[in-house]
Amino acid sequence: MRPIIEYHGPLFQWLCRLTMRLGHDRALLLWQLAVVVWLLSISSLVVTKRFSGVFTVLTLAGIALLRLPGLGLVELNVDESQWIVSAATLVHDPRFWYSVDGTTSGPVNVGFPALVYYLGFSLDYTTLRLWGLLTCVVPTAWLLLATFRHQFGERLARLGIVPVAACLALTTDADGVAFGSEQLPMLLLALVGYLLSRLFSETAGRGPSAGGLLVLGCVLGCFPYTKLQATPIGLVIAIWVLVGLLTGVAAPAPHRFRRVGGFVAGGLLPTVLVGVYLLVTGLTDYAIRSYILVNLEYAQAGSWGGGAVSWADRWLVRLPRIYGDMPTTRWFWWLALVLGVLYLINRGLRSDKASRPDQRLWFTLSVCAVSLYATGQPGNLFAHYQWLSFVPVSWLMGQLINGLVARPERPPLPSAPTHGLRAALVVGVLMSSAYPGWLAVSRPNAGIGQLASGGWRSALQPVSEAIQLHAQPNERMVVWGWANNLHVETGLLMGSRFIPLYFPVVPGPQQAYFLDVYRQDLLINRPAIIVDALALHPGKAYDRYPIQRYPSIQAILDTRYRLVETVNGAKIYALRK
Secondary structure (H helix, E strand, C coil): CCCCECCCCHHHHHHHHHHHHHCHHHHHHHHHHHHHHHHHHHHHHHHCCCCHHHHHHHHHHHHHHHCHHHHHCCCCCHHHHHHHHHHHHHHHCCCECCCEECCCECHHHHHHHHHHHHCCCCECHHHHHHHHHHHHHHHHHHHHHHHHHHHHCHHHHHHHHHHHHHHHHHCCCHHHHCCCCCHHHHHHHHHHHHHHHHHCCCCCCCCCCHHHHHHHHHHHHCHHHCEHHHHHHHHHHHHHHHHHHHHHCCCCHHHHHHHHHHHHHHHHHHHHHHHHHHHHHCCHHHHHHHHHHHHHHHHHHCHHHCCCCCHHHHHHHHHHHHHHCCHHHHHHHHHHHHHHHHHHHHHHHCCCCCCCCCHHHHHHHHHHHHHHHHHHCCCCCCHHHHHHHHHHHHHHHHHHHHHHHCCCCCCCCCCCCCHHHHHHHHHHHHHHHCHHHHHHHHCCCHHHHHHHCCHHHCCCCHHHHHHHCCCCCCCEEEEECCCCHHHHHHCCEECCCECCCCCCCCCCCCHHHHHHHHHHHHHHHCCCEEEECHHHCCCCHHHHCCHHHCHHHHHHHHHHEEEEEEECCEEEEEECC
16 A cells, blocks of 8 residues: 655655745746736726636636645645544544544544545645645635525626635635635635525526525535534534525425434434444544533633633633634725624714614624634634634625625715715725735745745654654554654554544543543554654643553553654654564
8 A cells, every 4th residue: 555644755755846946036036926816807807797708717826826825835724734644544444433533623623634635635834725725715715606606696796706716816824825614614614605606696586495594504504524613604604594595485385394304314424423433433532522411521621621711711712812823814804894884874974874784794694703713712812713703704805895885776975985985995894905915925935935945855853763663554553642743754654543632631521531431442453653742842731641641551552562763752653573
């Protein structure tokens, strides 16, 4: 079997050779020119309804091409390495919750990147990011553009998508470039928005079809099996759809119940399939403990069992820090806030202010609120959580722009925004979308720097080099600590279903159970290597959980493994032959 993980694989090497042929300065200049030309091109096409296909291709191609330099970076966060080795282990043994525990991510999220291997590529940081870019990021932009076109028309759709596209194309922060567990939920949310715009449009005739609602329900039903955090977002959308089907669409009772039945059946289908899988594999008890109970405990106990943070700290301190942590996306959230304030001012000045806002606006606001809840509830400060709100806020931004720029049905008061002010608003949206472009061209590009240096020839870190002396790719390894990158650099799969090591060591009601599962994994899988990596990251929370604290694990080390090397404080144990 060919190596499933190949650090600095063929695609990365090809990008390196291409960039080296151009040279760093020329490659950087070409990329900066591409940023400027792309922003000017899509902004200039906003003023016309013509060239619809050209605008679509230009927008999506720009997102894909401008993010290419980011493919050349090494590990951007530990989660990236987790997804690579989890997907690779799932290729080797496709029993999710037996060979791989996704912690807060389900089988859909972990299985999705495993498809890269079946397409003929090995798994590494470059292929994983390219996979997320082409299958999640670019399609998300396309679905949002299609949704805006259906709801607002061509011109307003283009204006609404420009800030969205600029944010996706020009983010250079680590949690923007990295492949993340929020990318697939982001795609599904964009797909849900598109389906809703088609099924519940005014031109939908006699109402949404049962088949279309079946598909919509199935997509929403997948949410819990992507990232558990996304479940509340899918739930609130499902409630809105059910209420709309029961009260909003005039139809005979049989048709109404058929639609509700189709939607509910679609929503339950993913859970039924997962339930059948668990019954067949005998993993029901473990999945309930691992994916439901322990994650509920995690939400209550906080990270590392330190106790849940206060309401004020979670929502007034941590949430703003999450959304303000990345300079290349921070402007996007501020733009949405400014548009919201302008919308409220505009409604206060309009002569028809007694009329109720569009029901779609209330729907979008509720989804945005729940996405904020999903982001803040864990009490962590992970900036990549903000991508859970990206699609709902994009919907909101599109509706706010439509409400501000579209001509009102009734003439406004003299003090309300005039045609000139609406034009100024259009210019303001386009100018704000140019801000990430300015950030991009005014700062060094780390990806181009890495590729131009011939990064594939750079030496592995000493610990990985030492590990490779005692194991071959596709063998198994266990890392005690938080050094997921060691798996990617060595090509070794997971020797236990847990990565990173968390549930078996952090105190909690289920800790003893998971520690015993971890012990059994070591005995059954017989990993070729065990690495005590605590010394690689001194001062981290794992320092409180040395192997010596767990006699059952220490006994396995003493009887079945031998210490072969100590590198930079990391102890490497090899299986006794």
